Amino acid sequence: MRERIKYFNIVQILGNIFLLIDVIALVINQNDFWVSLYWCLIPFTLIGNVYCVGKWSKNGLNIDKRKSELVNRSLNDTTTVLLVLYTLVYLAIIFIQDFPNFNISLNNLYVFISLYLFTVILEIFIYVIIDKAYNDTKKIIQDNINKRK
Secondary structure, eight states: OHHHHTTOOHHHHHHHHHHHHHHHHHHHOOOHHHHHHHHHHHHHHHHHHHHHHHHHHHHSOOOSHHHHHHHHHHHHHHHHHHHHHHHHHHHHHHHHTTOTTSOOOTTOHHHHHHHHHHHHHHHHHHHHHHHHHHHHHHHHHHHHHHHHO
16 A cells, blocks of 8 residues: 555645635635636646656556556556546636637536546546556566566
């Protein structure tokens, strides 16, 4: 567990705490300060997620070149797709609100809550994927150790 905790970073942790506080404050009282803070915190959580994935990719267990490279490759592909999808959803919300024909605005409470839930689900998926890659790589290391004995 300790090996996996080291991939958390302060930007991600603080971003999620402040984002939760901000969403609660938006549900209670929706004023310009909380709305602006929300749209500033979303990119910080995205940066924290990218940093977490990048840190795992660089420092992940890598003892057997062929097999652990396949595990790292699948980890990188899946997390990259998730992060790109999240970024596209964020940018689509920002882009759509500029069109007068659409009835969506950046002050819509449903947009805040749905994007927050999407952020939480994304982070859960990322940690499940990192955990799976960690366990797969650890299994490969154990198999290599057992073959040498």
